[in-house]
Amino acid sequence: MRLERGVRDTHIQRELRTHGRKNGFVTKGQQARLQRWLPEIGLTKEDRLNVTDGTPWVVEIGFGNGDFLVHMAERHPDWHLLGIEIYLPGVAKAVSRLEAAGVIDRCRISQLPAQYVFEHQIAPDSLAGVVINHPDPWPKARHHKRRLIQPSFARLLTSRLKVGGFLHLASDKPDLAEWMRDILDQTEGLTNEGGDDGFVPRSDDRPLTKFEQRGRREGRQSLFLQYRRGA
């Protein structure tokens, strides 16, 4: 089924929407989990992420259906996670999976654009890490300005990491992977932990996310980037 209009109207904050898919299919159960959990763990436009108690907070931007978010929550019981995803049916699926995995009490969810969340809702020097897996490629040159990684967003993102915090990225599109590497390599305060070409090998521990799987089906291997914020 499609998400019901009332559910969308309640949760989509249209004035902040960026480009991207807006609706898609969910099960009745997933819609019910969305309605159950968003009022409790959703970060609204006015909220701030509270990271004052020394807990490591890791953010995933564009978590899709939640493949990697659930994996991180299970793999790192000490982490608290903020997942940011503008595609509401994806949020519904992820929330259902986080609940089923018994990890949802350590998670917050935002369905606002990451640019807004990082600028207004996350304090400087506060995050243990940020993960971005397979961001939208926007392949046409005239759409490159829509790509998530831009010099200004890279600076903003770096400022929200603690010293020693990590930034991990993946893309199955070589052109986008190089675009992200070239911008992030030039971003003050970030150190690339990759080899001569700037990339790191795929970690065996990673789950295959939906878009890594899709890339493989179409004959592409994802490329991986790893950065750390210096002093």
Ligand SMILES: C[S@@+](CC[C@H](N)C(=O)[O-])C[C@H]1O[C@@H](n2cnc3c(N)ncnc32)[C@H](O)[C@@H]1O
């Ligand atoms: C290509 S999908 C990748 C999904 C998942 N990370 C994976 O690897 O399968 C990119 C996701 O980023 C989300 N997205 C795009 N722009 C965003 C933004 N500005 N803030 C948050 N999420 C965004 C899209 O809705 C989409 O679900």
